[in-house]
Amino acid sequence: MDFLRIVGGKRLHGDVAISGAKNAALPLIASSILSKRVLTIDNLPHVKDIKTLLKLLQHLGANYKLIDNKAHIDTSMINSTTATYDIVRTMRASILVLGPLLARFGHCEVSLPGGCAIGERPIDLHLKALQQMGAQINIESGYVVAKAPQGLRGATIIFDKITVTGTENILMAAALAKGTTTIINAAKEPEVVQLCEVLQDSGVEIEGIGTDEIKITGTERELLNMKDFSVIPDRIEAGTYLCAGAITNSKIKIKNVIPQHLEAILVKLQQMGFEIDIDNSSITIHPASKISPIEIVTSEYPGFPTDMQAQFMALALMAEGASIIEERLFENRFMHASELRRFGAKIQLKGNIATVFGPTKLNGADVMATDLRASSALVLAALAADGTSNVHRIYHLDRGYENLEEKLQALGASVERLQE
Ligand code: EPZ
Numbered sequence: 001m002d003f004l005r006i007v008g009g010k011r012l013h014g015d016v017a018i019s020g021a022k023n024a025a026l027p028l029i030a031s032s033i034l035s036k037r038v039l040t041i042d043n044l045p046h047v048k049d050i051k052t053l054l055k056l057l058q059h060l061g062a063n064y065k066l067i068d069n070k071a072h073i074d075t076s077m078i079n080s081t082t083a084t085y086d087i088v089r090t091m092r093a094s095i096l097v098l099g100p101l102l103a104r105f106g107h108c109e110v111s112l113p114g115g116c117a118i119g120e121r122p123i124d125l126h127l128k129a130l131q132q133m134g135a136q137i138n139i140e141s142g143y144v145v146a147k148a149p150q151g152l153r154g155a156t157i158i159f160d161k162i163t164v165t166g167t168e169n170i171l172m173a174a175a176l177a178k179g180t181t182t183i184i185n186a187a188k189e190p191e192v193v194q195l196c197e198v199l200q201d202s203g204v205e206i207e208g209i210g211t212d213e214i215k216i217t218g219t220e221r222e223l224l225n226m227k228d229f230s231v232i233p234d235r236i237e238a239g240t241y242l243c244a245g246a247i248t249n250s251k252i253k254i255k256n257v258i259p260q261h262l263e264a265i266l267v268k269l270q271q272m273g274f275e276i277d278i279d280n281s282s283i284t285i286h287p288a289s290k291i292s293p294i295e296i297v298t299s300e301y302p303g304f305p306t307d308m309q310a311q312f313m314a315l316a317l318m319a320e321g322a323s324i325i326e327e328r329l330f331e332n333r334f335m336h337a338s339e340l341r342r343f344g345a346k347i348q349l350k351g352n353i354a355t356v357f358g359p360t361k362l363n364g365a366d367v368m369a370t371d372l373r374a375s376s377a378l379v380l381a382a383l384a385a386d387g388t389s390n391v392h393r394i395y396h397l398d399r400g401y402e403n404l405e406e407k408l409q410a411l412g413a414s415v416e417r418l419q420e
Pocket of ligand 1: 121331
């Protein structure tokens, strides 16, 4: 198994180019199931989760070619609608094939994704919504067995909780349904917006894009003449590199970004004392003379993203005072706290509230990644710690960060990937 060896305490400098967003690419790859033509998707990040979903489509009978960051996906040959446990268990976002497969073929069997380190992560809202659209849904030996032989019909769906992939599943199901579907309390993340825009460009009538109420008029199982497109930049990767600059008190520039997708992150960095320069596709962060403590409550977009919570917990260790972090979306997303303590961090956990005491002098340590974003927080702490750290189980990192060590090395960090 690979691990990262990091010698910390160094200032960073220079520029880093941000890759395409994993969480935009995943639903967009799934939407190729709705397409009557070969779909070309550009700016795909070379990360494990993308490969996993492409393999799943291939397993269903689709073909794809991945050349550099471009995928050409042909789903015309799909001859199976069963997403098996061995693939789905490696990536719960595989659940994103449920809506499109059911809408196109009238039946599918998708293994229940199960929970993950950060929480139970149920899909009850996805299933309830599909039932409202006329699907029969049963759970049989760990699989969601969904049937809609007459096709899906439009319905008014109210999500009791805002769900990103739930909204995306229903958007894709509604695209081929008969009649109009209204999603109330829809997710508004930029990744959801891009899926809406791609579907709209492909001929699906959609109103309310980017709002919490979206109306979709389906094509009654007429496959879509999908247009090629490029995936939006990854706002979480961007935020992670800004934190790398902040935690080492460096001046760095991140390029190929959409600044307004990072608004909540930038406001928090500015409140902590970091000066931020923004132009239309890049952001520069400058060192802070004094790093102030921060209060963070994670919430759905455009609020502070839960996927940046771990990174800010690491950064808060540098602040002069106590920071308060409240995690409102997932019930177990503080596992990085115990690993951060190994660097010398002082963090108090009480339910879903963490109090982070700073400033803390961090010393290099051996630590273990537990989930994707927690592992990036450990890398950030290692960059700031004196001495050498080893971050183990970095397969978590490889799920969502393209060329992480190369990008950090280019910024002047001492990072190398070694084998256990
Ligand atoms: C998406 O997960 C992201 N993944 C997650 O990013 C992100 O943390 C999350 O949204 C929140 O922003 C992808 O987009 C592939 P949810 P998702 O459904 O859709 C509850 C990363 O690091 N819920 O919005 O699975 C759920 O338990 C990953 O890239 C139900 O109760 O999250 C959670 O408390 C981690 N029932 C809340 O809603 C449901 O049917 C939000 O979950 C669905 C969700």
